[in-house]
Amino acid sequence: MSGFETEWLALREPADKAARAPALIDTLSRYLQAMPAPAIADIGCGTGSTWRSLKSHVPEGTSWLLLDHDPALLEEAERSIGNNQGVAFRRFDLNDLQDLPLEGVSMVTASALFDLVSEDFCVAFCDRIVAQGCGLYAALNYDGIIRWSHRHPLDDDMVEAFNRHQQTDKGFGRALGPAAGACLERLLEARGYQVEELPSPWRLDGTAAVLQKAFLSGLRQPLREMSYHSDAEIEDWLAFRLAAIAAPESRCEVGHTDLIALPA
Numbered sequence: 001m002s003g004f005e006t007e008w009l010a011l012r013e014p015a016d017k018a019a020r021a022p023a024l025i026d027t028l029s030r031y032l033q034a035m036p037a038p039a040i041a042d043i044g045c046g047t048g049s050t051w052r053s054l055k056s057h058v059p060e061g062t063s064w065l066l067l068d069h070d071p072a073l074l075e076e077a078e079r080s081i082g083n084n085q086g087v088a089f090r091r092f093d094l095n096d097l098q099d100l101p102l103e104g105v106s107m108v109t110a111s112a113l114f115d116l117v118s119e120d121f122c123v124a125f126c127d128r129i130v131a132q133g134c135g136l137y138a139a140l141n142y143d144g145i146i147r148w149s150h151r152h153p154l155d156d157d158m159v160e161a162f163n164r165h166q167q168t169d170k171g172f173g174r175a176l177g178p179a180a181g182a183c184l185e186r187l188l189e190a191r192g193y194q195v196e197e198l199p200s201p202w203r204l205d206g207t208a209a210v211l212q213k214a215f216l217s218g219l220r221q222p223l224r225e226m227s228y229h230s231d232a233e234i235e236d237w238l239a240f241r242l243a244a245i246a247a248p249e250s251r252c253e254v255g256h257t258d259l260i261a262l263p264a
């Protein structure tokens, strides 16, 4: 139901990689170093972006299980990662949370996933990982902030409409959208975990023009559904934003947060 495309995930992967908070990757790395048999379950793995970003930071011999409900993305993950020893793939719908295979898992990882899920999902998920004593590394949770260096009077209205769309059902009930990071932090701290959260915004300039264009094009439908502005105003705003990508010193920031939560 989430309908992510391989091309979109490939386009965003370099920006995601650059945005990940290095301090939290260090914490993840140190935590796994202390494990006798480190094992990671990457949920909502897409084509394997998290594995590619973290593989050189985890101890040699770490086993990985990559899970996604989308067979096309999983197939691409398997094709691109190949038969790297220690990496397994499984088609899995996260709505079947009670069956999430966490036996022996030291750390659950996820990227660009938790803004899609509901608060009820988060509660049930946190209960499951706490019961198993697994850590959580959840990166690139959209936080609702989008800023452009070259301003347009409708920027705030459009971001506000997009953020309301981010809270519509993405397959798990009403999505947390920009509230995902804070929700995970609250739930895991309440369960006795040590939680650290850091900003991980995309900071995009003209060299990321293709990503910026795709991102803006992806706003069209959500804005048509949620904005109080007319389709013509939305098109004018998009045309301004697209043209501004090539303007001198043009910058766009899309806010995310990364979070790591470890059993105390």
Ligand SMILES: C[S@@+](CC[C@H](N)C(=O)[O-])C[C@H]1O[C@@H](n2cnc3c(N)ncnc32)[C@H](O)[C@@H]1O
Pocket (backbone or CB within 6 Å): 002, 003, 004, 009, 016, 043, 044, 045, 046, 047, 048, 049, 050, 067, 068, 069, 070, 073, 092, 093, 094, 095, 110, 111, 112, 113, 116, 171
């Ligand atoms: C924004 S993509 C992120 C993919 C990958 N983690 C990355 O960073 O490139 C969200 C991922 O969650 C997966 N997903 C969405 N709903 C899911 C569900 N119910 N069960 C399992 N995976 C799901 C999608 O198929 C997609 O791969």
